[in-house]
Each structure stands twice: as C-alpha cells, then as structure tokens.
Amino acid sequence: MVRKRLLVPGLFSGLLFANVEPPLPEWNAEERSRMVEDGWLAGGSLLTYEPLPAEEQAEETPLAVDEPTLEELAEAEAEENIVDEGYLAAYFEEKPEHYLVDPQGLLGTKELQDLQAFLDYHAGDASIDMYIYVFDGDQQIPGDVREEEVVERLYSVGKPAVVAYYYLGAPQRSEIYLSPIITDAVSAAEQRRALKSSVVQAFASVDPAEQLEAFLVQMSIRIYWMERMTEGTAAETMEAIPDGDGVRKFRGKKAATDGDGALPDWMGLAGGVSASVVGGLLLFWSGLMWWKSRARFRFPEFEIEPRLGGSHAAGIGAVISFCSSAVPPARQRDQVPDYMRRA
Amino acid sequence: MKCPRCVQRIHRAAAACPHCGFGLADADRMFGDGEVKLRSLTDAAGLFRRSERDRIEDALESFGTSFPQMFVAVYSGSLGETGNLRQFGFWLLNRGIFEDVDVSKPNEGGVLIVIDPDSKAAGISFGYLLDPFFEERDSFECLSRAHSYWLEGRYCDGLLKVLNHLGKLLRKRCRQAKRDPEKYERKVATPVAVEDLVKKIRGGNVPTVRQPVPHEDKEVEW
Numbered sequence: 001m002v003r004k005r006l007l008v009p010g011l012f013s014g015l016l017f018a019n020v021e022p023p024l025p026e027w028n029a030e031e032r033s034r035m036v037e038d039g040w041l042a043g044g045s046l047l048t049y050e051p052l053p054a055e056e057q058a059e060e061t062p063l064a065v066d067e068p069t070l071e072e073l074a075e076a077e078a079e080e081n082i083v084d085e086g087y088l089a090a091y092f093e094e095k096p097e098h099y100l101v102d103p104q105g106l107l108g109t110k111e112l113q114d115l116q117a118f119l120d121y122h123a124g125d126a127s128i129d130m131y132i133y134v135f136d137g138d139q140q141i142p143g144d145v146r147e148e149e150v151v152e153r154l155y156s157v158g159k160p161a162v163v164a165y166y167y168l169g170a171p172q173r174s175e176i177y178l179s180p181i182i183t184d185a186v187s188a189a190e191q192r193r194a195l196k197s198s199v200v201q202a203f204a205s206v207d208p209a210e211q212l213e214a215f216l217v218q219m220s221i222r223i224y225w226m227e228r229m230t231e232g233t234a235a236e237t238m239e240a241i242p243d244g245d246g247v248r249k250f251r252g253k254k255a256a257t258d259g260d261g262a263l264p265d266w267m268g269l270a271g272g273v274s275a276s277v278v279g280g281l282l283l284f285w286s287g288l289m290w291w292k293s294r295a296r297f298r299f300p301e302f303e304i305e306p307r308l309g310g311s312h313a314a315g316i317g318a319v320i321s322f323c324s325s326a327v328p329p330a331r332q333r334d335q336v337p338d339y340m341r342r343a
Numbered sequence: 344m345k346c347p348r349c350v351q352r353i354h355r356a357a358a359a360c361p362h363c364g365f366g367l368a369d370a371d372r373m374f375g376d377g378e379v380k381l382r383s384l385t386d387a388a389g390l391f392r393r394s395e396r397d398r399i400e401d402a403l404e405s406f407g408t409s410f411p412q413m414f415v416a417v418y419s420g421s422l423g424e425t426g427n428l429r430q431f432g433f434w435l436l437n438r439g440i441f442e443d444v445d446v447s448k449p450n451e452g453g454v455l456i457v458i459d460p461d462s463k464a465a466g467i468s469f470g471y472l473l474d475p476f477f478e479e480r481d482s483f484e485c486l487s488r489a490h491s492y493w494l495e496g497r498y499c500d501g502l503l504k505v506l507n508h509l510g511k512l513l514r515k516r517c518r519q520a521k522r523d524p525e526k527y528e529r530k531v532a533t534p535v536a537v538e539d540l541v542k543k544i545r546g547g548n549v550p551t552v553r554q555p556v557p558h559e560d561k562e563v564e565w
Binding site: 296297302303305309312314317318328332333335336337 | 344345348349353360365366408409410411428429433437450451453455463465467474476480481482483487490513514516517518520528531
C-alpha cells in the first residue's frame with residue numbers, strides 16, 4: 001500500500017525532471033584565452049553565445065581578358081559536328097539513285113537493305129516517292145546548303161517526292177520538304193502533322209534504326225493522304241486528321257491491306273465451310289420437320305369381333321396413380337382392379 | 344384383352360367377362376345407357392387454364408392429322424372414391440359422341456385418356472382399331488411420362504408428354520405393321536373351331552378304292 005502511494009508521485013516527478021534540459025557546456029575563460037592565443041579555437045563559433053563573426057569576403061579582381069572576336073566565334077562553331085565536305089556531293093549534288101541516302105554509312109548493311117526495300121515498295125505503290133537523307137544525330141548541315149533549294153533543284157522534275165532529312169537517334173530534328181509540284185496541294189499544316197506523327201512513332205523505340213523504320217512507315221502512311229489531297233479526292237475532314245488514334249487506325253487499316261494482322265486464308269475458308277455446313281444442317285432439319293408434319297400414318301384394318309358388348313371399343317390400357325412420389329410408375333407395373341386401388 | 348373391372352384376361356370375342364361377368368350393360372348401369380355428347384377435350388374437373396386448353400387442342404389436332412384414322416380424347420373429372428377409370432373409359436368410348444371429331448373417324452379409332460384428380464389416377468382406353476397394335480404396357484409407358492408432372496399438378500404438361508410419346512409409339516407400330524401385317528393380324532384373327540379343324544384334317548385323307556380289272560374274252564382256234 002505504501003508502495004502504491006509513492007508510485008504516482010514518483011512517476012510525476014520523473015516526468016518533470018525529464019523536461020528539464022541540462023545546461024550547455026561553457027568555456028572556461030582561462031582555457032579559452034589560451035586556445036585563442038594558440039591561434040585556433042575548436043568549435044569557437046559554436047560553444048559561445050557571441051554572434052558569428054561576419055565572413056570576410058575576398059575582393060575579386062576582374063580578369064583582364066579581351067572579348068572574343070568574330071573569327072574566334074566561328075572557330076567555336078566549327079568545333080560542332082558538321083557534315084564533312086566529302087559527303088556533301090553525295091548528299092546534295094545530284095538526285096540520288098536510291099531512296100535512302102546514307103553516304104556516311106551510319107546504318108548497318110542489313111538495316112540499309114531493309115529500309116531500302118521498304119522505300120522501293122513504297123515507290124512502287126505510291127504516286128509520291130519518299131527520299132530519306134540520313135545524318136547523325138548531332139550533325140549539322142553546312143550553312144551554305146539550303147534544303148529548300150536542294151529540293152527545288154532536284155525534285156521539280158519527275159515524280160513528286162517527299163524529302164526528309166532525318167537525324168539518326170534524334171528524330172525530333174527531322175525536317176521534310178515537298179516537291180514544288182505538290183507543295184501547293186498539301187498544306188503546311190498537313191506537312192507539320194505528317195512530320196509530327198512520324199516523329200512520335202519514331203520515339204516508340206529507342207533503337208535508332210527502329211526509330212527510322214517507324215518514321216518511314218508513318219511517313220508513308222501520311223504520304224498516302226497527301227496523294228489523296230493532290231488528287232483532289234480528299235475530303236475537308238482529311239485536313240483535320242488527328243495525329244493520334246486516327247492515324248493508328250489508318251495504319252491498322254493499311255496493315256490489313258498489307259496482310260499484317262489480317263486473318264489467314266485458311267480461317268476464312270474454315271469459317272465459310274462451317275457456315276455452309278450449319279446452313280445445310282438447318283435446311284435438312286427444316287425439311288425433315290416439314291416432311292414429318294406432312295407424314296400420314298395408317299394402320300391396316302382388321303376384322304375385330306366385338307367384346308363385352310362394346311360395339312366400338314373394349315381396349316383397356318394401364319391405369320397409373322400419381323397420388324404420391326413414394327409410388328413411382330415402376331412400382332405400378334402390375335395392374336390391379338380399380339376397387340383394389342385407393343386414392 | 345382384359346376385363347375393365349377385374350383386369351383379368353378374357354377372350355378376344357367374349358361377350359362378358361368369364362371371371363366377373365362384366366359387360367357394357369354393367370357400365371350403362373353405372374354411368375347411363377344413353378349416348379353422351381362431348382368434345383374431344385372435356386375438362387369437367389377444371390384442370391386446365393385457357394392457354395393450356397389451346398395447347399392441348401392443338402396437340403390433339405396435330406395427332407389427328409398425323410393419324411387420319413384416329414383421334415385422341417381427353418376427359419378429366421371425378422369418378423368417385425374407387426375411380427372406375429377403366430370401366431368409365433370403356434363406357435365412354437362406346438357411348439360417347441365426340442362432336443368435334445370428324446365423322447370419318449369412328450370411335451373404333453379413338454384413344455381416350457381419363458384423368459381423375461380426386462383419386463389421383465389416369466388411364467387410357469382405346470378402340471378396336473388399335474387392338475392388334477396397342478397393348479397395356481404401351482399405355483403404361485405413355486402414362487409414365489406424365490407421372491412426375493401430374494405429381495406437381497402440371498396436368499397440361501403431363502398430358503402433352505403422354506400425347507407426344509403416344510404419337511411416337513404409334514408411328515413406330517405403324518411402320519412395323521406395314522412391314523409385317525400378318526404378325527398383327529394373327530393377334531386378332533378369329534380362332535378356328537376345333538370341329539372345323541378336325542374336318543379340315545380329315546378332308547385331306549381320301550381312302551383308295553379298288554377298281555375291278557376288266558378281263559378280255561377271246562375264242563381259242565383249234
């Protein structure tokens with residue numbers, strides 16, 4: 001009992017003492033002065049109530065450097081990755097023989113062949129060709145090369161074309177130009193949309209070659225719409241083709257025509273055969289039901305002597321009781337007279 | 344062939360049951376000796392609703408179309424404590440005139456289904472046309488189809504099951520009868536009397552009579 005009386009005050013006193021913090025340590029004056037004289041006071045700015053001394057900022061003396069000249073600035077630009085002069089002729093001098101222009105050999109052999117085959121297929125299927133000039137991702141076309149001028153010079157004659165300058169690994173830097181003959185028919189907005197959607201499709205992959213492939217596929221699709229525009233058969237709504245789902249839907253449609261994702265022939269044949277078999281069975285069943293409905297059954301008539309005085313009938317069949325489920329028909333096979341059967 | 348009262352076997356041409364003496368006259372005493380006009384579907388017990396009556400009448404008509412010689416009649420009503428179903432069926436098929444049945448179909452081609460909801464029993468009776476082709480066990484099979492439905496009070500469904508099975512069975516018998524009619528004819532052929540049988544046998548044995556051999560008279564020349 002005594003312990004319990006002391007317990008509560010003891011707990012309260014403990015809590016009180018717990019809230020009281022011990023005092024911070026303070027410098028002994030003699031020790032402090034001695035350490036200051038020595039030149040270094042450990043934690044001198046911490047264990048003291050004196051304000052922190054203001055930091056002394058060293059005075060900066062400006063460098064005596066001349067401003068860069070124009071030549072120096074040009075040299076700095078020259079350090080960027082610009083297409084070597086040796087390749088410029090291959091790129092821009094003449095109309096290329098192949099639809100994929102990669103004189104720098106940025107693409108692998110197989111990738112080059114695959115993309116070339118795709119572009120050849122596109123050319124055979126479309127009325128607007130697609131030429132792709134491949135550059136490195138951080139390369140710059142020399143300033144003296146004007147892309148528009150190249151297109152006008154090389155692609156004004158012959159089959160109309162879409163010329164794309166593609167930067168491998170950086171599709172967002174790509175640019176497209178149209179042959180002058182179709183520039184008026186295809187609005188700038190549509191050109192921007194085509195480029196934007198192709199770039200978006202390219203970013204679906206991280207591999208530069210796959211990006212280029214996706215870019216080309218999407219551009220091929222957009223060229224199809226450009227063809228419709230140039231033919232004048234495109235509706236006004238085609239101008240507002242969304243870059244998102246609408247394009248993907250078309251792509252799916254085009255993929256279906258190309259055979260990608262389409263049902264195999266054998267499935268179509270199997271479906272047709274199944275439908276014909278089911279139809280045949282239904283027809284047969286209908287005919288059978290009709291025949292059955294029209295069937296007539298006649299019994300041979302024999303001379304029957306009357307029985308029990310009945311001039312028409314004396315045939316007695318079974319009598320079955322359904323008063324209880326405990327008496328199923330199986331237990332009623334032995335027929336008994338009516339007077340021996342009770343309800 | 345069985346007696347409607349004692350359910351004992353009787354001769355096919357018996358004028359009265361040799362066991363209990365039952366005859367049509369006994370049935371007339373029980374149910375009346377005059378002709379009774381009724382329809383093929385007589386629901387005296389009120390078992391069927393209007394829609395069910397339509398269904399049953401359609402089934403009866405379909406049966407009559409498939410079997411031009413026959414018709415099916417259904418009677419529901421209370422027949423007393425003992426439920427003289429067989430006797431009532433025998434009497435009704437001989438005394439009943441079914442107004443909605445074509446005159447070309449006599450009661451010999453009738454099949455009567457009697458349902459007694461009070462005694463919870465049902466039976467089948469049939470005319471002379473089906474005597475060679477329809478047996479007691481066939482009618483038992485037909486009624487068994489309806490047992491579970493009638494237990495639950497679903498009289499219409501049960502009756503349709505009976506009609507359906509009856510039709511199947513009769514179609515089968517009809518085909519069998521066409522293939523081998525003699526088999527069924529033997530069942531109902533009039534038995535030959537014993538005396539006639541002896542005459543028949545004896546008429547086949549003709550005794551031989553000796554004929555005299557003629558002699559020729561000839562003169563002998565010396």
